[in-house]
Amino acid sequence: xxxxxxxxxxxxxxxxxxxxxxxxxxxxxxxxxxxxxxxxxxxxxxxxxxxxxxxxxxxxxxxxxxxxxxxxxxxxxxxxxxxxxxxxxxxxxxxxxxxxxxxxxxxxxxxxxxxxxxxxxxxxxxxxxxxxxxxxxxxxxxxxxxxxxxxxxxxxxxxxxxxxxxxxxxxxxxxxxxxxxxxxxxxxxxxxxxxxxxxxxxxxxxxxxxxxxxxxxxxxxxxxxxxxxxxxxxxxxxxxxxxxxxxxxxxxxxxxxxxxxxxxxxxxxxxxxxxxxxxxxxxxxxxxxxxxxxxxxxxxxxxxxxxxxxxxxxxxxxxxxxxxxxxxxxxxxxxxxxxxxxxxxxxxxxxxxxxxxxxxxxxxxxxxxxxxxxxxxxxxxxxxxxxxxxxxxxxxxxxxxxxxxxxxxxxxxxxxxxxxxxxxxxxxxxxxxxxxxxxxxxxxxxxxxxxxxxxxxxxxxxxxxxxxxxxxxxxxxxxxxxxxxxxxxxxxxxxxxxx
Amino acid sequence: xxxxxxxxxxxxxxxxxxxxxxxxxxxxxxxxxxxxxxxxxxxxxxxxxxxxxxxxxxxxxxxxxxxxxxxxxxxxxxxxxxxxxxxxxxxxxxxxxxxxxxxxxxxxxxxxxxxxxxxxxxxxxxxxxxxxxxxxxxxxxxxxxxxxxxxxxxxxxxxxxxxxxxxxxxxxxxxxxxxxxxxxxxxxxxxxxxxxxxxxxxxxxxxxxxxxxxxxxxxxxxxxxxxxxxxxxxxxxxxxxxxxxxxxxxxxxxxxxxxxxxxxxxxxxxxxxxxxxxxxxxxxxxxxxxxxxxxxxxxxxxxxxxxxxxxxxxxxxxxxxxxxxxxxxxxxxxxxxxxxxxxxxxxxxxxxxxxxxxxxxxxxxxxxxxxxxxxxxxxxxxxxxxxxxxxxxxxxxxxxxxxxxxxxxxxxxxxxxxxxxxxxxxxxxxxxxxxxxxxxxxxxxxxxxxxxxxxxxxxxxxxxxxxxxxxxxxxxxxxxxxxxxxxxxxxxxx
Numbered sequence: 001x002x003x004x005x006x007x008x009x010x011x012x013x014x015x016x017x018x019x020x021x022x023x024x025x026x027x028x029x030x031x032x033x034x035x036x037x038x039x040x041x042x043x044x045x046x047x048x049x050x051x052x053x054x055x056x057x058x059x060x061x062x063x064x065x066x067x068x069x070x071x072x073x074x075x076x077x078x079x080x081x082x083x084x085x086x087x088x089x090x091x092x093x094x095x096x097x098x099x100x101x102x103x104x105x106x107x108x109x110x111x112x113x114x115x116x117x118x119x120x121x122x123x124x125x126x127x128x129x130x131x132x133x134x135x136x137x138x139x140x141x142x143x144x145x146x147x148x149x150x151x152x153x154x155x156x157x158x159x160x161x162x163x164x165x166x167x168x169x170x171x172x173x174x175x176x177x178x179x180x181x182x183x184x185x186x187x188x189x190x191x192x193x194x195x196x197x198x199x200x201x202x203x204x205x206x207x208x209x210x211x212x213x214x215x216x217x218x219x220x221x222x223x224x225x226x227x228x229x230x231x232x233x234x235x236x237x238x239x240x241x242x243x244x245x246x247x248x249x250x251x252x253x254x255x256x257x258x259x260x261x262x263x264x265x266x267x268x269x270x271x272x273x274x275x276x277x278x279x280x281x282x283x284x285x286x287x288x289x290x291x292x293x294x295x296x297x298x299x300x301x302x303x304x305x306x307x308x309x310x311x312x313x314x315x316x317x318x319x320x321x322x323x324x325x326x327x328x329x330x331x332x333x334x335x336x337x338x339x340x341x342x343x344x345x346x347x348x349x350x351x352x353x354x355x356x357x358x359x360x361x362x363x364x365x366x367x368x369x370x371x372x373x374x375x376x377x378x379x380x381x382x383x384x385x386x387x388x389x390x391x392x393x394x395x396x397x398x399x400x401x402x403x404x405x406x407x408x409x410x411x412x413x414x415x416x417x418x419x420x421x422x423x424x425x426x427x428x429x430x431x432x433x434x435x436x437x438x439x440x441x442x443x444x445x446x447x448x449x450x451x452x453x454x455x456x457x458x459x460x461x462x463x464x465x466x467x468x469x470x471x472x473x474x475x476x477x478x479x480x481x482x483x484x485x486x487x488x489x490x491x492x493x494x495x496x497x498x499x
Numbered sequence: 500x501x502x503x504x505x506x507x508x509x510x511x512x513x514x515x516x517x518x519x520x521x522x523x524x525x526x527x528x529x530x531x532x533x534x535x536x537x538x539x540x541x542x543x544x545x546x547x548x549x550x551x552x553x554x555x556x557x558x559x560x561x562x563x564x565x566x567x568x569x570x571x572x573x574x575x576x577x578x579x580x581x582x583x584x585x586x587x588x589x590x591x592x593x594x595x596x597x598x599x600x601x602x603x604x605x606x607x608x609x610x611x612x613x614x615x616x617x618x619x620x621x622x623x624x625x626x627x628x629x630x631x632x633x634x635x636x637x638x639x640x641x642x643x644x645x646x647x648x649x650x651x652x653x654x655x656x657x658x659x660x661x662x663x664x665x666x667x668x669x670x671x672x673x674x675x676x677x678x679x680x681x682x683x684x685x686x687x688x689x690x691x692x693x694x695x696x697x698x699x700x701x702x703x704x705x706x707x708x709x710x711x712x713x714x715x716x717x718x719x720x721x722x723x724x725x726x727x728x729x730x731x732x733x734x735x736x737x738x739x740x741x742x743x744x745x746x747x748x749x750x751x752x753x754x755x756x757x758x759x760x761x762x763x764x765x766x767x768x769x770x771x772x773x774x775x776x777x778x779x780x781x782x783x784x785x786x787x788x789x790x791x792x793x794x795x796x797x798x799x800x801x802x803x804x805x806x807x808x809x810x811x812x813x814x815x816x817x818x819x820x821x822x823x824x825x826x827x828x829x830x831x832x833x834x835x836x837x838x839x840x841x842x843x844x845x846x847x848x849x850x851x852x853x854x855x856x857x858x859x860x861x862x863x864x865x866x867x868x869x870x871x872x873x874x875x876x877x878x879x880x881x882x883x884x885x886x887x888x889x890x891x892x893x894x895x896x897x898x899x900x901x902x903x904x905x906x907x908x909x910x911x912x913x914x915x916x917x918x919x920x921x922x923x924x925x926x927x928x929x930x931x932x933x934x935x936x937x938x939x940x941x942x943x944x945x946x947x948x949x950x951x952x953x954x955x956x957x958x959x960x961x962x963x964x965x966x967x968x969x970x971x972x973x974x975x976x977x978x979x980x981x982x983x984x985x986x987x988x989x990x991x992x993x
Contacts, residue, residue: 081582102582104560105909135830136840144840147830151898154905157830171909203843207799211846211866215799217693318796319693353630361686362622362679368686388693390686417627424633428652431583432635435913 070285071095079458085277086454087284091293092265095284096444096454097277100437106177106273107437109169110184111445113268113298114261115162117234123249125205125241126257128161132201133193133254134168135159139186143197149183163235164300164378165449166261171438174274178283181269185287188267190258193251202246209240217317218386221325221488224313229327229382229486231307263294268448270441300451301379310485317490321368322389324399327486329479330374330381334452339426339464340471341383341479342374347414347422347472348405349385355418356405364401366393378450382486383479395489406480413473423467430461557932559917560908566921566931569762571770572743576921576931577758578750581914585656585751587663588915590922591645592746592856593739593774595719596712601726604684604719607640608727609735611680614638614647616671617662622679632659640717642704643855644926645740650915653752660761667745668768670736674729685721692992696866699792699801699967702989704853704860706790707805707963709782713855741771746925750918781807781858786984787880787962789977793970794991800872801864801967804879806956808852808859811927815952817940819861822953823850824899825891826882827863831898833882834863844871856927872966873976880962880982887957890950900941907938967991 066073074094075086082100089095119126135157137143150157155170168187172180213219223238230236241249260266269288271280317323331337348356349372360367369388375381385402389395414422433439443457456463554567554577565577598605614636616622629636632655639646647666651659691697701716708714742765749758792801808819827834827850834848849864863883867875891899911917921931966977970988978986 102580104912144831144836148898151829151831151902152905154902154907154909156906156909171912173905173909200840200843204839204846207844207866207868208846210799210868215695215797215866320689350630352626352636358626361683365679365682365686368683369690388686388690390682391689417631421627421630421633424652425630425635428584428633428635428650431652432650432913435581435584437912 068281068285070289071281075455077455079455082458083277084455084458087277087281089264089285089289091289091291092263092297093288093291094268094448095281095288096268096270096448097275097280098270098272098440098444098458099275099277100272100440101274103273103435103437105171105437106174106271106275107169107171107441108177108180108184109167109270109438109441109445110188111268111270111449112166112261113164113266113300113449114257115165115449116237116239117163117302118257118261118298119234119237119241120253120256122245123253124237124245125209126249126253127166127261128239128241129198129201129205129246129249130191130254130257130262131159131161131166131168132205133191133198134187136197136201137192137194138190139183146183146187153180155180162239165445167442167445169438169441177271177273177275177280181280181283182287184269185284185291188262188264188288188291190262193254195251198249198251198254202249205241205246206243209238209243209246212240213238214243217319217323217490218325220315220317221323221490222384222386224315224488225325225327225384225486226382228307228311228313228488229309229329230380231305233304233306233380234302235377235380260295261298264288264291265293265295266297268445270444270448272437272441272444300449306380310483310487312485312487312489314489314491317492319490319492321391321492322393322395323490324385324387324389324395325488326385326387326399326402327382329484330383331475331479332379332381333376333450334447334456336463336467336471337475337478338374338376338381339460340467340475343419343422343426343464343467344409344414344472344476345372345374345383346425347418348372348409350422350425353418353421356402359401359405360387360398366390366398376446399487403482406476409473410476410480413469413476416469419469419472423464426464427461430464434461555930555932557921557930557935559934564917564921564931564934566925569742569766571766571768572773573765574746574922574925576746576748576918576925577753578748578914578918578921579753581751583653583752584650584915585653585659585753586648586650586749586915586918587660588649588748588750588919588922589647589663589667590746590748590919590926591740592643592744592926594641594643594645595715595717596642597735597739597774597776598715598719599731601723602731603715603723604717605727605731605735606645606739607684607717607719608677608680608724609732609740610638610640610645610647611684612673612677612732613666613670613736613740615676615680616673617665618669618671619665621671621673622676628662632662634659634662642708642713642715642717646919648915648919656751656753657757657760660757661764664764664768667740668765672729672733677727677729677732681721681724684718684724688718688721691718695794695797695799695801695967696864698991699803699965700862700864702790702792702967703803703805703862703864703963703965706788706965707807707860708858709785711779711781711858712776713858737769737771739771739774741769743770743773746922748918748922750914783961784959785961787960787964787982789964789966789980789983789986791970791974791977791986791988792965792967792991793988794967795969797869797968799866800869800973801866801965802872802875802879803965804863804876804883805963805965806861806883807961808861808956810857810859811854811924812856812929815948816859817937818944818949818952819852819859820903820937820941821891821896821899821944821949822886823852823861824903825886825895826850826861828899829902833886833895834865834879837878837882838865838867838875844868844875854923854927869968869973872968872973873980876964876966876977877980880964880980883962884957887954890954891946893946896946896949900944904938904942 071087071089073087077084084098087095116127138146153176155172157170159168227236348354367387368390372385374383444454447454447457554565556563562580568574595606616625634651637648705714827848838845844867845865851862853860924931924933
């Protein structure tokens with residue numbers, strides 16, 4: 001869980017990760033060590049999209065509903081240097097191809113809607129364990145064979161399981177895409193589940209959980225934060241898996257989950273890079289078209305009730321100073337309000353000008369590390385903050401100052417100069433994301449999971465630039481009431497544990 | 500979640516013996532295929548005009564990377580491709596290795612001070628200016644180098660360049676900023692104590708390099724930082740953070756006119772002398788030494804192995820990339836297969852090659868449950884020794900070679916990554932042409948060369964082992980490990 005959270009924090013918003021987090025790096029860091037990477041994307045299929053054979057198969061103004069053998073085009077649009085097309089194969093698989101020159105590689109990602117929110121109660125970790133097993137005996141390859149094939153392409157295959165999705169992805173050279181498509185299509189049939197392999201991967205899962213959560217004070221607190229913020233809602237469960245549940249997940253549980261989630265009608269293949277949709281579509285149709293349609297697609301949201309807020313709890317951790325995590329409800333991914341909240345997040349927490357970062361780490365020197373990000377969940381999101389107090393500093397006092405600033409923003413909005421800085425910085429983040437095929441594919445995948453129009457992701461820069469100060473004020477007013485706060489405090493000394 | 504750790508290869512694909520020829524073909528092909536028609540960017544002609552035609556060029560796919568040396572001695576790398584975002588990276592060939600003995604942390608403090616204010620702008624004004632430009636600033640201070648990276652939208656590139664010039668040539672002398680900086684760094688030091696992985700890596704490097712300057716911790720300790728005065732910062736800046744000791748790497752949609760203005764402005768900046776350092780011998784043949792870093796109540800132990808390697812300029816340098824790949828560089832590597840896939844003891848194994856101008860360090864790192872740490876360290880040593888004594892299997896050698904070559908350009912997704920790697924090569928004393936040459940040299944390696952290179956290191960006998968754990972509980976178990984020359988225990992926070 002904490003991994004995904006951190007990836008989102010670093011990869012999407014990049015707030016509070018400016019100077020502070022990269023300092024104190026050794027030369028090894030200059031070598032790139034310490035980078036958090038995750039794998040991504042999927043390949044495009046080609047076919048003669050509309051009989052014109054032009055290079056802009058997904059060109060603006062072309063007819064939608066174009067049908068090729070085995071696939072129908074749902075969307076086609078040119079945006080600047082890139083052309084996006086969206087296809088639906090006859091078996092329900094959705095394919096998005098973003099043709100974009102100027103990228104060094106092709107991102108190929110496969111997304112399944114579902115994620116940990118579909119874990120059965122008492123078997124939390126099922127989605128995550130199945131994701132791990134997708135790298136063992138799959139695609140007609142013996143255990144270890146899939147990794148060897150990927151590595152022979154120079155690729156690093158990775159995956160992420162999060163609340164709403166499981167995402168598999170690779171970065172490959174353009175000439176490898178068709179080969180990769182065939183392998184990934186075969187892999188979509190799911191892994192061969194042998195008891196010995198499942199047992200071995202359960203052990204790995206426990207080690208991963210220990211790494212991300214149990215041994216990491218932030219992981220421990222964020223797990224509690226989600227549980228408190230979402231209660232019985234499936235978002236309240238740890239995506240990494242519950243320690244007590246992981247050992248109970250049986251082969252039959254994995255098979256049931258795979259039947260529900262791992263099938264074409266519930267999947268998206270995203271391919272971004274210097275490729276041609278018209279060339280790729282026939283390959284994709286050939287490779288994926290033979291897969292059975294399977295079940296109906298999973299819905300984007302759950303309607304489970306949310307707990308009463310506010311909530312505050314504390315626990316003792318093996319830390320040298322107090323650590324505090326806080327959260328407020330946030331708008332769902334892909335909405336204008338979500339972007340406005342991201343601007344607010346930057347205005348308050350970005351290095352070096354964020355109001356709260358400045359106040360807490362420099363002017364009052366109460367906090368040694370601060371990070372904040374807007375969660376990107378399909379339905380109900382969170383604005384999360386993580387603060388490491390300096391030794392001897394009371395988190396209670398820091399919290400009071402945060403409340404003051406939030407109240408001020410809700411009442412009067414942001415100072416105009418600060419708003420403009422934050423908006424500009426967020427535009428830079430969006431532009432940076434646009435330079436990386438994997439991050440582009442990731443954004444498209446997240447929008448698809450949330451049921452949003454994937455074209456909107458590519459328009460984010462314009463949408464951010466269109467935001468006004470009033471949008472930020474409105475989102476602050478709506479979401480940041482004191483009655484909506486969730487807080488967990490990690491204390492260094494032995495104190496009574498509540499709540 | 501699956502974190503990409505490092506890479507390796509496997510014999511399963513049945514790579515043909517003639518496969519080296521295929522590799523060479525692939526290398527040629529990659530150049531053409533990589534960018535698929537090239538990225539948008541400044542024309543070579545414009546670039547040529549900007550720096551007077553003294554440039555050298557290396558082809559990166561269908562694009563060109565230029566570099567040259569200014570009269571000041573500053574080296575410039577220019578990769579004028581990409582859209583929207585412009586990056587300026589200044590790499591100074593100085594770092595913690597230049598800290599005076601009684602002022603550990605000075606390189607860090609001086610570099611940090613540089614990004615807090617300028618002679619014309621106090622801290623608030625400076626930070627607001629960065630905000631007005633929408634700029635993102637990052638700073639890394641290592642043992643041998645200091646890297647300042649600034650990224651902005653293209654429309655703010657020129658203004659950012661002016662501000663960057665002020666930062667490096669007209670810094671502030673603000674005692675209050677220095678005092679605040681001490682407080683910030685104290686917080687950072689405290690924060691690091693809660694991060695076992697980072698802490699273990701820092702300590703391993705210090706342990707492996709010993710008294711050599713590469714063993715210095717850039718962040719250092721509060722007691723030492725507190726001794727630093729503004730005059731020390733100014734002296735360090737004058738001696739190290741100047742043009743003749745720097746590489747400037749520019750990437751993104753920068754036009755030739757901007758480069759001309761850059762040159763006109765920056766050539767007036769402080770030049771200084773390239774620092775002269777006494778040669779310090781690297782430690783050798785100390786045997787296998789274990790450092791237990793004592794930290795109570797760990798549910799996981801950090802287990803690390805360090806082995807000093809020849810520097811990047813060494814003829815056999817590329818061979819160690821394949822050693823890295825085979826040991827822990829991929830999901831198919833020896834350690835990942837054994838410790839993760841087969842035994843389920845760990846989630847992650849890292850294998851890295853940290854490069855310095857005069858040396859390199861092979862770092863292996865994993866984390867396991869406490870009751871597995873002794874066995875895990877034993878397995879890591881077993882594979883190191885096996886690789887040293889018996890060499891690689893033919894299949895794993897070929898797979899590692901293929902993986903490395905195929906993966907090479909995938910490492911550099913953004914133009915800023917290409918420019919930085921070129922700057923790094925200059926820092927190591929290599930030409931940016933190494934961007935093309937490294938994969939070619941790896942593709943041309945024979946298995947026997949790689950085996951011989953690694954065998955000579957392993958048989959020399961200098962291995963640094965580190966375990967972060969509750970030392971009192973595990974000391975006796977580690978003491979029983981065969982071949983250990985020494986075992987020391989240090990508290991994690993001293």
